[in-house]
Amino acid sequence: xxxxxxxYNPEVDDAPYMQDIxxxxxxGKDIMVLDLLQLLKEKDxxxxxxxxxxxxxxxxxxxxxxxxxxxxxxxxxxxxVEGDKLVLRPLPGLPVIRDLVIDMSxxxxxxxxxxxYLINDTPAPAIERLQSPEERAELDGLYECILCACCSxxxxxxxxxxxxxxxxxxLLQAYRxxxxxxDTATRExxxxxxxxxxxxxxxxxxxxxxxxxxxxxxTKAIGKIRNMLIQQAT
Amino acid sequence: xxxxxxxxxxxxLYDWMVQRITxxxxxxYTVFMIGYLLFNPDxxxxxxxxxxxxxxxxxFSLLALLSLVAHAWIGMWSVSTDYIKAxxxxxxxxxxxxxxxxxxxxxxxxxxxGI
Ligand code: SF4
Ligand code: SF4
Ligand code: FES
Numbered sequence: 283x284x285x286x287x288x289x290y291n292p293e294v295d296d297a298p299y300m301q302d303i304x305x306x307x308x309x310g311k312d313i314m315v316l317d318l319l320q321l322l323k324e325k326d327x328x329x330x331x332x333x334x335x336x337x338x339x340x341x342x343x344x345x346x347x348x349x350x351x352x353x354x355x356x357x358x359x360x361x362x363v364e365g366d367k368l369v370l371r372p373l374p375g376l377p378v379i380r381d382l383v384i385d386m387s388x389x390x391x392x393x394x395x396x397x398x399y400l401i402n403d404t405p406a407p408a409i410e411r412l413q414s415p416e417e418r419a420e421l422d423g424l425y426e427c428i429l430c431a432c433c434s435x436x437x438x439x440x441x442x443x444x445x446x447x448x449x450x451x452x453l454l455q456a457y458r459x460x461x462x463x464x465d466t467a468t469r470e471x472x473x474x475x476x477x478x479x480x481x482x483x484x485x486x487x488x489x490x491x492x493x494x495x496x497x498x499x500x501t502k503a504i505g506k507i508r509n510m511l512i513q514q515a516t
Numbered sequence: 517x518x519x520x521x522x523x524x525x526x527x528x529l530y531d532w533m534v535q536r537i538t539x540x541x542x543x544x545y546t547v548f549m550i551g552y553l554l555f556n557p558d559x560x561x562x563x564x565x566x567x568x569x570x571x572x573x574x575x576f577s578l579l580a581l582l583s584l585v586a587h588a589w590i591g592m593w594s595v596s597t598d599y600i601k602a603x604x605x606x607x608x609x610x611x612x613x614x615x616x617x618x619x620x621x622x623x624x625x626x627x628x629x630g631i
Binding site: 439442443446473474475476477478479480481482483508511512515 | 517518519520523526527528529531532533593594597598599
């Protein structure tokens, strides 16, 4: 099959280019895109990409495969290859460090902004702060996010304003803490989000939902934040 | 919290709400107009004039006009902050939109009350 990979090494290349590599998959098996990258790297050791867990847990190998963001390690070739061709690009919208590796600082800055930790100013109890099973269930579909950035880098609103719009990933996490029964900073958190950019740049395009490798739904979480803002303000 | 001074209401929630409500006003005005035209196929000038002379219609039309302007402002402001990266050009675009909006309001009032 033919693989076309985005290559860019700022130390030697003037501009990014696409490198075409023909490769035979041993045994014609349906391997994961990450395994394919390993085969490519054996052919051309200068190819650079990030990966760690190789099982969809660490979130480091997010990339754009034939136009769709996803984790290379859990995406089988059969799911993305079209006409025996695969185009691999870094996640769109963030600066490229080298080849398929992007600079995620902007993404993490947005994550930092939403204060991704429990805030509770009541005196600490002798044991843990307990939650009922129902309260705990509120966090399902939120806590599973692995911060792979597939969603935010698929979101046009994030492309245009990565410094102002928190983005689907950050907002999913914002709601994760708004929804937590142990957190007491709901008002302060909401006040931080009520500007025309942070939340309201979301136009419900739902690219985020269609790419999330963990099957999460940031659009729904954003809707819930909006409802909380409305409830508080009317 | 991102600070903005050129958006409609400076609060994202407020802009969002205004956008929704003005959309409803515009939709009902459009539906009303289409309905009126459909139910009066042989409309003449005097009947058309009479429609817009009524106080209720003037209120409805002015409401629709103001809704249109607010709706357009919020929309164009979003477009400008998405696509125009240079501050000077963005501000110029927003100023032109603001000026046009103002002109349309004055002009519209003149037409409505000039009947
Ligand atoms: S639904 Fe909102 S956050 Fe998700 S991709 Fe669309 S604009 Fe972005
Ligand atoms: S919401 Fe999904 S796509 Fe977005 S960062 Fe979390 S796991 Fe990745
Ligand atoms: S390598 Fe960890 S998610 Fe793919």
